[in-house]
Structure formats: C-alpha cells, structure tokens
Amino acid sequence: MNTLSLLTKEKLVAGIEISDSVIRVAFFRPHKKRFWKQTRSSTSTHAINKKERDEKLEELIRIEEPIAANIINDGVVIDAELLGKTIKNIWTKAKLETDYAIVAIPDDKIYSRIFSFPKSVEGAKLTEAMRLAIGFQLPTETEDMYLDWEKVNGTSSANEILLSTIPRSVVQGYIAALEFAGIKTLALESHLASIARVVEVAPGVATLFIKKTPDGATVFVLEDGILRFSRTLPAHFIQERQIPDEIKKIKNSLSVEAGKEIVEQELAQASICAKYKKDAQFSSPESKWLIALGAVIRGKIPEGGDNLISLLPVGTEEAYAYQRATTFTILVRNLIIGVSIFFIVAYSATYLFVLSLSQNAATQIITLGASAIPPELAEKEQQISNVNALTEAGVAFLAQTPLWSEILTEFSQRTPDGITISMFSAPSFTGKMSLTGVASTRTILNNYKTTLQASTLLSEVELPLTNLEQKDKIPFTISFRLIDPSALYYK
Numbered sequence: 001m002n003t004l005s006l007l008t009k010e011k012l013v014a015g016i017e018i019s020d021s022v023i024r025v026a027f028f029r030p031h032k033k034r035f036w037k038q039t040r041s042s043t044s045t046h047a048i049n050k051k052e053r054d055e056k057l058e059e060l061i062r063i064e065e066p067i068a069a070n071i072i073n074d075g076v077v078i079d080a081e082l083l084g085k086t087i088k089n090i091w092t093k094a095k096l097e098t099d100y101a102i103v104a105i106p107d108d109k110i111y112s113r114i115f116s117f118p119k120s121v122e123g124a125k126l127t128e129a130m131r132l133a134i135g136f137q138l139p140t141e142t143e144d145m146y147l148d149w150e151k152v153n154g155t156s157s158a159n160e161i162l163l164s165t166i167p168r169s170v171v172q173g174y175i176a177a178l179e180f181a182g183i184k185t186l187a188l189e190s191h192l193a194s195i196a197r198v199v200e201v202a203p204g205v206a207t208l209f210i211k212k213t214p215d216g217a218t219v220f221v222l223e224d225g226i227l228r229f230s231r232t233l234p235a236h237f238i239q240e241r242q243i244p245d246e247i248k249k250i251k252n253s254l255s256v257e258a259g260k261e262i263v264e265q266e267l268a269q270a271s272i273c274a275k276y277k278k279d280a281q282f283s284s285p286e287s288k289w290l291i292a293l294g295a296v297i298r299g300k301i302p303e304g305g306d307n308l309i310s311l312l313p314v315g316t317e318e319a320y321a322y323q324r325a326t327t328f329t330i331l332v333r334n335l336i337i338g339v340s341i342f343f344i345v346a347y348s349a350t351y352l353f354v355l356s357l358s359q360n361a362a363t364q365i366i367t368l369g370a371s372a373i374p375p376e377l378a379e380k381e382q383q384i385s386n387v388n389a390l391t392e393a394g395v396a397f398l399a400q401t402p403l404w405s406e407i408l409t410e411f412s413q414r415t416p417d418g419i420t421i422s423m424f425s426a427p428s429f430t431g432k433m434s435l436t437g438v439a440s441t442r443t444i445l446n447n448y449k450t451t452l453q454a455s456t457l458l459s460e461v462e463l464p465l466t467n468l469e470q471k472d473k474i475p476f477t478i479s480f481r482l483i484d485p486s487a488l489y490y491k
Contacts, residue, residue, distance in 0.1 A: 012098035013186060013299025016087070017194070017291040018105050018174065020072045020214065023065050023086060026292040027096050028058040028300075062289060063094050074215055074234070075108030077173030084180025091181065102187045102295040103178065104194040107218055109170045110311070111139070112190070112230050116158045126151075130161050138165065146171050148309045152226045162227060164190065166311045175312075187298065187310040192230055194294030196222050200271040206258060208251055211267040217243050219250055221262065229254060313417050314440065329408060329421075336405045343401070347391075354387050402429045402485070407457065411435070414451045418444040432460075434479045441472055449478060459483045 017024040071083050115133050117126060130149060147165040154160035178185050201207045201222055211218040220230035233243055255262045270287045361380060418440035426433040439445035449463045461480045
C-alpha cells in the first residue's frame, strides 16, 4: 500500500495493455537532480541541456510478458485468477513504484459510435439528448452494459459525442484479475482509444488502420486523434482471404459517406507521435508499444481533468476518490490492528512477568517458612504489589478501548459497487455516527440503506431525502447508532 499517495495529489500511474497473448506495461519512473537519462531498451546515454536539468526527469520503463492462450479468448477473461497472478508477477519483478494504472483491453466486445447533434444543443440539453439516443439507438439493453461518452471536436454546425459500451460480464473479469494483482484501476479503455492518443497521423486526414490479430482483424478510422469508426472482423465469421475485400468495401463506403478520400495504413507499420518518443529509443516495430504508451500518457492527465471514456462501473474521477477512500480505510484498519496487537502483547508480557514473580515468591516462602522474613523478601513483595497495580490499570485501559475494526469491516462488507464513501464521522462510540458519500443511482442508495438496516451492529439508520431531482451521482449522509456499544469493547 502506497501510504504517501494519501498525502499528495500527484500519483504515479502505469499504463497496462492486456491482449489475448501478451501483457505490456509502460511506466514513467521519475528521477530528480540527474544529469543523464537512459532507457531500458538502449544502453546509450545522452546529455541534456540546462533547462532539462532543473526539471523532474523521467525514464520510460517498458515491460513485455507473454501469457498463456487459455487466459483470454476473444477479449473475454477465461481465468481471472491466473491473469491476476501474471500481472502481480510483472509488478514484483519490475518493482514499479505505484499500484495505480490505466488499463487498455481488447476491442472484441466494445461497441463505439459517434452521435451528432445540432450546435444549438449544449450543456444539460446535450446530456439529455445523449441519454435519449442511448435508450433508442443502442443495439443492446443498457442494464447489461457499462457505458460512457466524451465530447469530441465536432464540425462548425454540429456537436459530436463519442460513445463506448461493453458487457458488464466482460468488465467484471478484468476487474477481478486486477484486484487480485493489487492494481488500483483508475480507468478502463479500449486498445483503439489508447492508440488514437499517440499514433502518428497527418492532420485533417482520415486514416483507416488495419489491426490484425490471431482471431481476425479490427478496422478503424482515426482523424485528428478521434476514433471515427471501428469494426471487428472475427476469423470464425470472415475467412482470412475475404478480409481484404471486406476492408475495401468498408473503405469505399466510409469515403462516400465522408465525401473525401480515406488513407489506408497497416497498424503494424504505424509510428509513435514524435512528441511522445523523444525521450526513449523504440526498437522496430514501434507499433507494438502504441497501446501501453497511450494508456500511460492518459495517466499524465492531472486528477480532476480526466473526462475521457472509462468502461469501469464509475468514471475516472470517481475511481480516484474511491481508491483514495479504500486506501485510507485500509490504513486506519491496519493502525487499529497494530495498536490492538501492541496492547495484547504488553498485557501478556506483564501477566507472564507477574506470574513468574508470584511463583518465585511462593517457592521462597515455602522454603523459608520457619525463618524470619528478610528485608529483601519484603522488598520483592512490594514490587509484586506495584506490578499488580499496573496490571489492573492496563486491564481497565483495554476495557475502555472500542473495537473500531469491527465497524469498519461491517461497512466494507455491506458497501456495494456504485457507493463511494468520502467521510466517516463518529463524535463518540455511544453517540450518533454518520457516513457521507456519493451514490451512482437512487436505487443503489435505497438498497444501501436497506442493507445497513439489516446489520446486527447498527440501529436508527436514517437517510434524509435530499436532492430528489438528481438521478445519478447523488450525494447523501446516512446516520446511525450502534445497537450495543458495550459489546464492542475489549474484554
């Protein structure tokens, strides 16, 4: 656990590419007051100018690890535990100084589309129009999907929104693997989104890329860093010899629709944008590092400024808050457990010491029963009396120490996905306590209240009705008391 991340807003974030056959990790490792920089992929070292000397220098770490064929198939995680062990082994061997990451996953199960709206539709109207479009135009039920959208550069007469969706069951496989590996995932995005961020393309030119995989191919169009079109051509539906004809049809159709020529390029021959490779040496082909590099570049966006698409159950900003709250809760729990162990050990040591003194004193009394009591024995009796007094004081102190860890464990087990806790307030152990946070929907908030009311530790659970006009991201404060505070003290 990186406790320092609780005290500073700046976080080191790794970029992870997860594919059917390989995992690649990119990470900017910081160096301070260094006059030389060197990358892992090259043994050459070069000097930097005076301006760079005064800056915080970074070394780009790149790690590539193949994975077994039975872990991921067609973009779906088959064995989450084995995938989690693989990622954990990479982190252990590389000794990366972070557990935060932006993760890019295969596009096989991701559906993306651009929606256009009149320029006059802005702000809340644009959000409402997008929600209506999702309800009527998506090919799947939204209850079974995670979805997110972002505003992209539109035309002079239209606002454009890029939407991406993915089945919940697919996302849960990746989340389970990353949690097993101890990775705090801040955003989950597609391979294509990462590629669009760093690939070298001509300004204003629509470029059709062909991404070949063992299971077929993915065709997508990028223009000025925006994903305009994507389609997966699975091998079990389209034979390999038919793929070139299918790509030609797609290119002609998109060219007619856009009213301009579309340039075709193999992704394997693509290059990394010059501004992102100036500080590192990339061996050929550069294209294999596009995804991991695109993910780690997104991690450079300051906290509070990342409004890009994330396919997690919560948005990127909520993920930052959730991970910070989780880390703080774990820290408090560990501190309470540590203090408890200290007092238990101290009490046990005192008890054994007193028991030893008592046994020694009893032996001496039996042996010297007929003799006059020497001054040394009287002094030892006084020491025993003092130790007994200290022991009784220690027992009284422990009896007044509440078991906060029991309450924190109860909340951890009863807090579902969609609930983000930002503050826990407890003026006294016997008085009213409260939880403050944000719920993704009102249904989840009401269910959370019901879950807390079912707790065997809590009573008087109250949820004031506020912000009734909000449908999502609902702030709340729940108050409660302990049913029996006296039962939660050290015995």
